[in-house]
Amino acid sequence: MFLPPAISFQLAATRHSVKQMHSSKTKFGLRSILLVAGLLASFIPAEAQTTAPLNQPSAVVATNSVSAETPPPTSVAATNQPARVPPPAWATADAPATVTNQPSQVVAKTAPANNGTNYDSSWMLPATEPKTPPAYDSIDSIREKAEAGDAKSQTELGDLYQAGKVVPPDFNQAAQWYRKAADQGYAAAQAQIGICYAFGTGVKRDYTEATKWYRKAADQGDAVGEFHLGLCYQMGGDGVDKDVVEAVRWYRKAADQGNSDAETSLALCYQGGTGVEQSLEDAIKWFQKAADGGSGLAKSWLADCIRQKQDDDRTYAAAMEGNPYAVGKYAGHGFDFLKKRADSGDVVAQYALGTDYQFGYDIGKSPTEAVKCYQKAADQGFAPAETTLSDCYATGTGIKADQVEAMKWIQKAADEGYASAQTELGNKYRSGRGVAQNPETAIIWYLKAADQNFGFAQNALGDCYLFGNGVGKDPSEATKWYLKAAYNGVATGDVNLGLLYCNGFGVIKNETEGLAWLYVASVEGNQGAVNRLPYFERLYGPDTVAAARKRAGEIQTAIPSNSFEPVESAPAPLPQTASASQSPKASGSGTFISSDGLVLTAAHVVQGASRIQVITATGALAATVVKIDATNDVALLKCSGSNFTPLPIVPSKEARAGTSVFTVGFPNILIQGFDPKLTKGEISSQTGYQDDPRQWQISVPTQPGNSGGPLCDENGNIIGMVESTLNPLTMAKVEGEIPQNVNYAVKSSYILPLLDDLQNLPPAVVSSAGTKFEDVVGKVQKSVALILVY
Numbered sequence: 001m002f003l004p005p006a007i008s009f010q011l012a013a014t015r016h017s018v019k020q021m022h023s024s025k026t027k028f029g030l031r032s033i034l035l036v037a038g039l040l041a042s043f044i045p046a047e048a049q050t051t052a053p054l055n056q057p058s059a060v061v062a063t064n065s066v067s068a069e070t071p072p073p074t075s076v077a078a079t080n081q082p083a084r085v086p087p088p089a090w091a092t093a094d095a096p097a098t099v100t101n102q103p104s105q106v107v108a109k110t111a112p113a114n115n116g117t118n119y120d121s122s123w124m125l126p127a128t129e130p131k132t133p134p135a136y137d138s139i140d141s142i143r144e145k146a147e148a149g150d151a152k153s154q155t156e157l158g159d160l161y162q163a164g165k166v167v168p169p170d171f172n173q174a175a176q177w178y179r180k181a182a183d184q185g186y187a188a189a190q191a192q193i194g195i196c197y198a199f200g201t202g203v204k205r206d207y208t209e210a211t212k213w214y215r216k217a218a219d220q221g222d223a224v225g226e227f228h229l230g231l232c233y234q235m236g237g238d239g240v241d242k243d244v245v246e247a248v249r250w251y252r253k254a255a256d257q258g259n260s261d262a263e264t265s266l267a268l269c270y271q272g273g274t275g276v277e278q279s280l281e282d283a284i285k286w287f288q289k290a291a292d293g294g295s296g297l298a299k300s301w302l303a304d305c306i307r308q309k310q311d312d313d314r315t316y317a318a319a320m321e322g323n324p325y326a327v328g329k330y331a332g333h334g335f336d337f338l339k340k341r342a343d344s345g346d347v348v349a350q351y352a353l354g355t356d357y358q359f360g361y362d363i364g365k366s367p368t369e370a371v372k373c374y375q376k377a378a379d380q381g382f383a384p385a386e387t388t389l390s391d392c393y394a395t396g397t398g399i400k401a402d403q404v405e406a407m408k409w410i411q412k413a414a415d416e417g418y419a420s421a422q423t424e425l426g427n428k429y430r431s432g433r434g435v436a437q438n439p440e441t442a443i444i445w446y447l448k449a450a451d452q453n454f455g456f457a458q459n460a461l462g463d464c465y466l467f468g469n470g471v472g473k474d475p476s477e478a479t480k481w482y483l484k485a486a487y488n489g490v491a492t493g494d495v496n497l498g499l500l501y502c503n504g505f506g507v508i509k510n511e512t513e514g515l516a517w518l519y520v521a522s523v524e525g526n527q528g529a530v531n532r533l534p535y536f537e538r539l540y541g542p543d544t545v546a547a548a549r550k551r552a553g554e555i556q557t558a559i560p561s562n563s564f565e566p567v568e569s570a571p572a573p574l575p576q577t578a579s580a581s582q583s584p585k586a587s588g589s590g591t592f593i594s595s596d597g598l599v600l601t602a603a604h605v606v607q608g609a610s611r612i613q614v615i616t617a618t619g620a621l622a623a624t625v626v627k628i629d630a631t632n633d634v635a636l637l638k639c640s641g642s643n644f645t646p647l648p649i650v651p652s653k654e655a656r657a658g659t660s661v662f663t664v665g666f667p668n669i670l671i672q673g674f675d676p677k678l679t680k681g682e683i684s685s686q687t688g689y690q691d692d693p694r695q696w697q698i699s700v701p702t703q704p705g706n707s708g709g710p711l712c713d714e715n716g717n718i719i720g721m722v723e724s725t726l727n728p729l730t731m732a733k734v735e736g737e738i739p740q741n742v743n744y745a746v747k748s749s750y751i752l753p754l755l756d757d758l759q760n761l762p763p764a765v766v767s768s769a770g771t772k773f774e775d776v777v778g779k780v781q782k783s784v785a786l787i788l789v790y
Contacts, residue, residue: 139166146177151186154178158192162201175202182213187222190214194228207232211239218250226254227262234265234275244275255286263290264298271305278337280309319348327352327384335363342373350377351385358398367398378409383418386410390424394434403434414445419454422446426460430469439470450481455488462496466506475506476619480674486517487559487671494521495529502536511540515548520555558670584788589665589709590614590637591718592646592783594761597639599623600649600751601708601787602723603630606637611790614639615674617782632694632750633723635708637787645782647710648762649718649755652747655696659683661745663700663722664777665709666786672703676781681741688744689724695744696720702743708787711745715765716776720745 139160145153158177161170175196181189194213197206211232217225230250236242248269254262267286270279283305290298319327327348335356341349354373357366371392377385390409393402410428413421426445429438443464449457462481465474479500485493494517500506501514515536521529537545588605592598599614606612612623614637627636655661662680681700688695698711702722711720726742755761 146180149184151181151184151189154181154184155186155189155192158189162192171196171202173202182216185216185220187217187220187225190217190220191222191225191228194225198228207238209239218253221253221257223254223257223259223262226250226257227259227265230254230262230265244269246275248275255289258289258293260290260293260295260298263287263293264295264301267298267301267305271308273337277340280305280312284309316348319352327355342376345380347377347380347382347385350374350380351382351388354385354388367392369398371398381416383413383416383421386413386416387418387421387424390421407434414448417448417452419449419452419457422449423454423457423460426457430460430464439464441470443470450484453484453488455485455490455493458482458488459485459490459493459496462493466496475500477506479506483670484673486520489524489559491521491524491526491529494518494524495526495532498529499532511544512547512551515540515544516551516555519549519552520559523552523556584613584790586789587666587669587705588707588787588789589705589722590785590787591708591710592644592785593649593718593755594646594758595642595644597621597641597644598626598646598758599637599639599785599787600710600718600721601635601637602721602746603628603633603635605708605787606635606789609789612637613788613790615786615788616644620788623787627754629754632746632754634721634746634751634754636754645779646762647712647716647718647780647783648764649748649751650713650764651752652696652719652749655683655713655719657683657686660714661698661700661711661719662714662777662780663702663706663709663711664780664784665702665706665722666784667703667705669705669786674786676784678777678781689726692744694750695723695746698722698743698745699741700743700745701741709784710780712776712780714773714776715771716780717764719748721748721751 146157154177158174161174178193182193194210197210214229218229230247233247251262251266267283271283287302338353342353354370358370374389378389386409390406394406414425422445426442430442446457462478466478482493482497498514498517518529590599590601614621614623621639623637626638679701685697709722710718
């Protein structure tokens with residue numbers, strides 16, 4: 001394919017930066033119901049109107065100051081008791097507004113004709129788009145009819161003087177003509193003279209008088225009067241007492257007539273639960289109506305409300321799954337909200353209401369009432385409530401202590417797969433609380449919870465391996481579990497990991513890394529870490545302290561926050577010290593291809609290594625590079641030992657686009673853990689990056705650390721090796737788009753020449769018809785190894 005010179009040059013300039021090798025070197029707050037600009041202009045003090053010419057009112061802007069929601073704490077108790085967080089802004093019933101008296105230019109527009117029932121007053125208010133002026137009778141004709149006492153003509157004449165169209169602007173004349181028509185009971189004029197009194201245009205400002213005229217117009221069904229009367233009730237003050245329920249009633253009357261200002265106000269009431277039960281569905285409906293009517297403000301707020309609804313739905317879904325942070329956010333809606341939802345049978349609300357009663361968050365403490373709430377939710381099979389109810393029975397909180405009932409409820413929640421309950425059940429078997437002591441059974445339950453990535457269970461497993469509770473003592477295995485717990489925000493795991501590194505117990509001694517983990521634990525409030533830090537700081541000295549603090553910052557960046565939503569986080573670099581010989585600087589994946597210790601990996605994984613370790617299920621092995629093909633990015637390592645489980649490597653010529661393939665490797669080990677990870681996909685193209693014939697493009701998801709891992713066919717034969725991916729950041733700069741799962745593997749046909757003179761390589765595998773894919777994967781997992789480079 002011929003490319004123009006300019007494009008060829010651009011590709012050549014970017015090719016080395018676009019491809020990225022895989023070694024791991026590693027609510028919107030509730031607004032005040034006060035609307036922007038003219039929606040509350042009638043309530044702005046005259047002192048703010050410093051730039052308006054003559055008596056013309058200036059526009060004002062209402063803003064709402066909402067504090068950012070406080071994030072949840074970094075750890076929770078193993079009982080899954082939700083950490084209390086302040087009510088999120090979007091759940092607050094009636095947030096106060098801060099009104100900024102910011103004058104701005106009023107856009108003069110021509111007044112529309114008054115039909116007597118559905119008068120559009122928006123021409124008096126600031127707007128982004130001018131309205132097309134309607135046709136009028138001649139000014140002489142209108143004046144003649146007005147002077148003859150025709151209320152409709154009097155109102156039209158007032159409109160013309162107010163807008164300064166056809167006649168010079170004269171607010172005094174406008175107010176006089178509105179008043180004449182209003183005194184005759186003409187509803188549209190009554191609404192307009194009310195606005196004049198509220199603004200102080202043509203008459204002395206008088207909020208009481210304004211409210212009186214709004215009511216007269218509203219009582220006749222005038223939508224503008226109904227909307228402004230609703231505002232009066234919303235804000236309270238002179239002329240009427242604050243009554244948000246009454247405000248909603250008038251907004252609804254005006255909204256039902258298609259008044260977009262009222263539709264927007266009603267939507268905001270539904271969104272914030274002001275004067276009406278909160279309903280984002282109804283808020284979206286009314287915002288949509290106002291937006292359809294041309295309100296740009298409503299369009300903007302509609303988008304916000306839709307995002308809020310999506311966030312609310314995610315919060316509830318996470319709370320239903322028992323996530324304590326989500327329950328805490330849900331509880332932030334407040335007592336009245338929870339009580340209504342709980343009485344309707346909502347299990348999350350029942351459970352959250354129980355926490356309110358137990359800890360006295362929104363009301364006085366009442367453990368007895370808390371147990372009643374927990375019981376209601378538990379009776380509906382809600383695992384978090386079952387777990388907490390078990391704790392109440394075990395401790396006699398709000399109910400008579402009963403260890404049999406405690407075991408019944410915790411067992412029920414654990415059997416339902418709730419990780420917190422499984423961990424607590426493991427604690428009971430491990431300690432013998434309420435049940436016969438059985439450390440081996442404790443391990444079974446810890447593993448079930450740990451498989452769900454539950455940090456407290458992982459930390460407990462670390463303890464068990466460290467001290468030999470229910471399993472043989474294995475400090476290295478303990479370190480693995482403590483590391484997982486630490487990266488799940490469990491501060492105790494941080495402390496234990498720090499002490500292991502400081503003492504070189506179960507892990508290569510690394511004073512900087514150990515002190516760094518103690519710093520991380522101290523920031524999370526762990527008193528054990530706080531107490532130990534002074535000793536280790538004196539022991540190691542200022543240079544190590546400075547390096548450890550820097551490393552602690554890297555660790556904290558890599559640890560996901562304890563939110564119920566997934567958090568994307570860059571992997572932390574592997575622990576490093578001043579001595580490259582003591583701590584690994586990179587990691588990758590490899591595969592045993594012979595029983596006597598030959599390991600296949602990528603050349604770039606081991607490039608520049610002074611020492612290499614191959615980590616298997618049975619321990620760490622020293623390895624050396626015996627062959628390397630830098631051109632094709634292939635390296636062959638040799639470990640001492642025998643009886644390894646090898647995988648066969650076969651020619652790749654039979655594979656083509658669409659062939660199903662998979663890999664097993666060790667991506668992002670400090671984030672995803674040290675167990676081998678399976679990912680599946682297909683061969684997307686017979687050629688790789690820029691049509692390189694040595695590679696395939698594959699749809700198998702890969703991450704940093706997958707490099708050097710095997711690309712296998714469905715029988716478990718190696719047909720390639722995972723090598724690289726398109727660099728998303730560079731692609732975003734070059735093409736303006738982030739690539740979606742574009743990865744590359746070296747074909748085995750370019751690997752086999754490196755192995756020509758080797759003996760005893762295993763033969764190809766041909767699986768029988770009844771072979772399960774899980775069994776094939778299990779064999780591959782036994783053959784892959786983690787490569788650490790020093």
